[in-house]
Amino acid sequence: MTDIDLVIFDCDGVLVDSEVIACRVDAEELRKINIPLTDDDVISRFSGVSSKDMKSIIEAEFNTKLPDDFFEKSGKIATDRLKSELREIPGITLAVQSLPYAKCVASSSLPDKIEFCLTKVGLIDRFRPHIFSTSLVKRGKPAPDIFLHAAQVFRASVERCVVVEDSVAGVSAARAAGMRSIGFHGGAHCDAAHPARLRQAGATVLLDHMSGLLPALEELKARGAQPTRPIEAI
Numbered sequence: 001m002t003d004i005d006l007v008i009f010d011c012d013g014v015l016v017d018s019e020v021i022a023c024r025v026d027a028e029e030l031r032k033i034n035i036p037l038t039d040d041d042v043i044s045r046f047s048g049v050s051s052k053d054m055k056s057i058i059e060a061e062f063n064t065k066l067p068d069d070f071f072e073k074s075g076k077i078a079t080d081r082l083k084s085e086l087r088e089i090p091g092i093t094l095a096v097q098s099l100p101y102a103k104c105v106a107s108s109s110l111p112d113k114i115e116f117c118l119t120k121v122g123l124i125d126r127f128r129p130h131i132f133s134t135s136l137v138k139r140g141k142p143a144p145d146i147f148l149h150a151a152q153v154f155r156a157s158v159e160r161c162v163v164v165e166d167s168v169a170g171v172s173a174a175r176a177a178g179m180r181s182i183g184f185h186g187g188a189h190c191d192a193a194h195p196a197r198l199r200q201a202g203a204t205v206l207l208d209h210m211s212g213l214l215p216a217l218e219e220l221k222a223r224g225a226q227p228t229r230p231i232e233a234i
Contacts, residue, residue, distance in 0.1 A: 004101050004221055005156035008147055008179075009127075010048065011107035013166035013187040015096075016117045017087050019047050020189035025078040026054075029070065035062055043189045044197075048167025050108040050140035051075075079116065088121035089187060091210035096126050098214055102154055104130035106146045108169075111135065130154075141169040144177035151177070162220055164213070166190065168201045175202035182207050182216050 013019035027042040046054045051071040107114050111133045118124040137145035163174035163181040174181035183203025185194045195206050205216050
């Protein structure tokens, strides 16, 4: 048996169903400046990726320079939509309340957005003060920096940490950190192919509803530390 010292949650698409809203706004704003990415392009390619890294990738791919305030502008538009449209991931409040392990948030979003989203759905006090943004580290996901930072804060060994992620970048970051991961595909942005993407990226377990979170964690405990070997979906 390998116990669990820490459960690390992504925010967008895992705690709150915000990923589809933010990605659609980014796609809309990109098309306004003649960068032909569809909503689905942005969702599949940039979910879980920091705005800094997204900017670098787009500029290199399209041989252009995004406006300096591009993500500030799109972020404000997304925030306005989130105020009226944001919902928690179904079942997440009860799942978090029932969790017998230490927990934290480690997200690619900026601190203000994380706080806004978690406050909006009533989860902020479940995690505060252990809410970490990739703005705290040198590299964003798929680099493992933010997960390693969280483990260091909790003095937890990587093989006893479990990451709950909805994105390929996030699952890849967990694998790079040597941590097991639960690939969650129950958000509004997840299509039928998303579970396969998460499994290919190295998700240890797949999960489509947060009511199964605790059983998934118990399954991981029973199977032991196998951070890079996928097991059957729950």
